[in-house]
Amino acid sequence: MPWREMKQKDKKKTKRWTGKIKNVHLPDIEILDEIKEKAEFKASRISTKANQSYKEGLKLVQGRIMEIKSNYRYIVEINGELVTAKMSGRLKQFLYQSHTIAAVGDFVAVDVANNSDKRIEKILPRRSALIRYGKGSFQKEIILAANIDQVIITSSWRKPRFKAGLIDRYLCIVAIQNLKPIIVINKIDLLEDEQELKEQTAYYEAMGYPLICTSVVNGTGMQELKELLKNKDSVFTGHSGTGKTSLINYLEPSLNLPTAEVSDRNEKGKHTTSQSILIPWSFGGHLLDTPGIKTITLHREDKEHIPKVFPGFERLYSKCKFSDCRHINEDGCAVLEAMEEGIIPYERYDSYQYLYASL
Ligand SMILES: Nc1nc2c(ncn2[C@@H]2O[C@H](COP(=O)(O)OP(=O)(O)OP(=O)(O)O)[C@@H](O)[C@H]2O)c(=O)[nH]1
Ligand SMILES: [Zn+2]
Incomplete structure (x- = not known):
């Protein structure tokens, strides 16, 4: 019934909404606490589910993935021993996010409760990752290895001839991957002109890059290189024929990897698997052997x-006037200034321009 047609006494009975709240019933504080607790419990339960397995009686031990045998079969080092472990089904659900759930070098928690069926239950946070991107417009991330410390950029003084421009390129790749570089100039037994070597290397040494000249023919620099590899996980990169395999064989003769002379096979024949593997050095640390290292190049991105x-x-770049300075012709460019002052040699700047334009 409309309000206007109502009798006065009825109007008194059904009070019109005045906009004021009266007698709001508040639940007891204890009840609220209980509801809150339940919500908190639910939230923590969800995150626990994501982090742990439902399985009862887990016996988790820490290990490290040394090799990936097949999609879900891994060789894991646990306390110095190599064991085979499978990926827990619970972790497989995360496969859609990345091409590989776990990578060589990953530290993992393995359930060893069932000796004949060891399961990787957790992948621990990565310190670093060596990443390459798949081809095509949809670029899926492929993790070649995790927790690697350094990249040995291998060049040779002669055969093939040393090219500083290549070192620049590799140094950029390593910097983008957030890894530490070590420059090696191998075949130094072929050196004739000491002065020329100094001219070629002075800049890198001045910029603080570790740089070693080596020779597997007369042993120059090999002890120094060994010291830098000790207790670190390293990967060798560099152009074909610079002597990567020879250096590795010199450092670890028992590996006896086939070099150019021994195997006249083509590139493909050398690596039959496309998987990465972590090989322990007898002097501490690991060598990452991965054919994928050759596929890490600079892209347009x-x-x-x-x-x-x-x-x-x-x-220098933070001193440039513009934060997105390309150091080409911008005003207040710290790099161009440094070049004019002779701090950056013209050859290096030239190499920069060439590299920048090539992408
Ligand atoms: N003179 C001299 N020759 C070397 C030295 N190190 C390697 N070589 C030679 O250089 C050639 C190439 O050596 P590898 O070790 O196969 O080179 P690599 O970098 O592994 O080559 P890829 O497998 O093609 O990438 C071989 O003939 C080696 O004997 C060195 O220190 N001095
Ligand atoms: Zn600049």
Whole structure:
């Protein structure tokens, strides 16, 4: 019945909404606490579910993935022993996020309760990752290895001839991957002109890069290289024929990897598997052997990083007037100034321009 037609006494009975709240019933504080607790419990339960297995009686031990045998079969080092472990079904659900759930080098928690069926139950946070991107417009991330410390950029003085421009390129790749570089100039037994070597290496040494000249023919620099590899996980990269395999064989003769002379096979024949493997050095640390290292190159998407990571520029670019300075013709460019002052040699700047334009 409309309000206007109502009798006065009825109007009194059914009070019109005045906009004021009266007598709101508040639940006891204890009840609220209980509801809150339940919600908290639910939230923690969800995160526990994501982190742990439902399984009862887990016996988790820490290990490290040394090799991936097949999709879900891994060789894991646990307390110095190599065991085979499978990926827990619970972790497989995360496969859609990345091409590989676990990578060689990953530290993992393995359930060893059932000796004949060991399961990787957790992948511990990565310190670093060596990543390459799949081809095509949809670029899926492929993790070649995790928790690697350093990249040995291998070049040779002669055969093939040393090219500083290549070192620049590799240094950029390593910087973008957030890894530490070590420059090796191998075949130094072929050196004739000491002065020329000094001219070629002075810049990198001044910029603080570790640089070693080596020879597997007369042993130059090999002890020094060993010291840098000790207790670290390293991967060798560099052009074909610079002597990567020879260096590794010199350091660890028992590996006896086939070098260019021994195997006249083509590139493909050398690595029959496409998987990465971590090989322990007898003197501590590991060697990462991965055919994928050759596929890590600079892409167009890396172009924007080059002005910041090019060797020696990383300490200059923040002084440029523009934060997105390309160091080409901008006003107040610290790199161009440094070149005019002779701090950056013209050859290096030239190499930068060439590299930048090539992407
Ligand atoms: N003179 C001299 N020759 C070397 C030295 N190290 C390697 N070589 C030679 O260089 C050639 C190539 O050596 P490898 O070790 O196969 O080179 P690599 O970098 O592993 O080559 P890829 O497997 O093609 O990438 C071989 O003929 C070696 O004997 C060195 O220190 N001095
Ligand atoms: Zn600049």
